[in-house]
Amino acid sequence: MSLRMRLCSITLDCADPPALAAFYQQATGLEPHPKSDDDFAGLNGGVGFFIGFQRVDDYRAPRWPDQTVPQQIHLDFAVDDLDEAEARLLELGAGKPEHQPNEARWRVLTDPAGHPFCLVRELVGE
Template identity: 65%
Template structure:
């Protein structure tokens, strides 16, 4: 059996605001059926594309980083060409960069406006 990942959905307090942040960060278009309860970004039609969803959760509490008082539950990784430039742009759009960075030379931990941690990584270089 082969499974194909088609969607990832994050809990949050404001789905439209979080969808707007990730739209700016990824360029994925806002799904036409987005509303205050559930918003999404989609690349490609049907199961062949990726859907990134944001669902409103009552009493949402953002994950803690690096502690685990409120577990992360999951995090996303994004490849970027320049860690500093990407982090700066994301902060302009509402993200924060926590002080604790396990390997700032290889990746950066960033918190989206709802507090979800995600990582920015550099493209893998072919081994010689």
């Protein structure tokens, strides 16, 4: 008998869960979880998916691409227009590291807590 698993949640460490949840809520349009507080906040992604943000004392932001503090995880978001999505996310408080390995296909940004994430071109029909 094989084990069947379905990813239902991702939780990111951070110093300020409500602020990081607000960033991703504005970026994605996901609904805030009603039981969020100062130590844990979340967003409901529909279809049984949840993104959580948990407070960690002495949180140290990842350094990308430097591995002094490794990224440990990153998220990828498919977008129709890389330039438009990047501009909107920078307005919301994202950062853009200098190192961009393939800017024509994807963009590496960092959320306000320092977690790297990528915007990838939606490739319809490829």
